[in-house]
Amino acid sequence: MEKQRTLGASVSCSGVGLHSGSRVTVTLRPAAADHGVQFCRTDLVGRQRLQAQAKNVGNTSFATTLVGKDYMIGTVEHLMAALHGHGIDNVTIDIDGDEVPIMDGSAAAFSYLIESAGIKEQQSPRRFIQILKPIVVIEGDKKAGLYPADGFALTYEIEYPHPAIQKQRFDIVLTPESFAAELAKARTFGFLSEVNFLRENGFANGGSLENAIVVGNYSVLNTGGLRYQDEFVRHKAMDAIGDLYLAGYPIMGRYHAVKSGHALNHKLLLAMLEDKKAWRLVEGRQTAMVAAEVAESMKKVGYRQAT
């Protein structure tokens, strides 16, 4: 039976917030079974605590932001993706500011922190949200859906009318190994033509070539180029893995998105959680069987291995 997992030790990192530009420190601390993922604003009176759950999402413009009574915790998606990817069920995240640091624009730093802390298996069985019937949300040409499957698999498709991006598709069966190898290093991206608009509206104040892929009129402006040839779609897939973890439990199902983003991912989660016939909470399964079974079931639904 698969068991709940927490960290083996506390680990910290510091950096600037992508949108706020402010310096912040986050510390990931081990937590008891059934605690879930919880943020703690250590800079506020009373050390305000907030569960990382869809009901606490307050804003989805250019990032996923959790909102408490009179405070917020912005840009949680890359950290949530690393926790989801590595299968961490229980953790307290101390944060001394209002936005998770962007680090290098990817989930690599958080993935590294989790690997450094080590993983501690707990006594209680892991619980999953098992998808029982398709849930799909559509907005214009954007679409996001959850479908029944054993384990968690994802297909993401994007299309940008830009020569450096165009059409990209990425498929993955999520395991700690596939997350670390295929998704953790994919950086966020932005278009040079939009930088002024973003800054005038209070976004991307901490953004730079050090923490984002910047796309010029014809090509990528970062001197080192891309980390993966399809880094754009991989980043969107990583974002979705973070956003979906706000369901409160790992999802047992297949996620398929076309041109989705934080707002539509959130809408999908709310639609799923509201429809009590669409899912049920199930307890852990035989760990060793998961990856092989998922790969087999994905073949049946047309999954193809990423190249």
Ligand SMILES: [Zn+2]
């Ligand atoms: Zn992102």
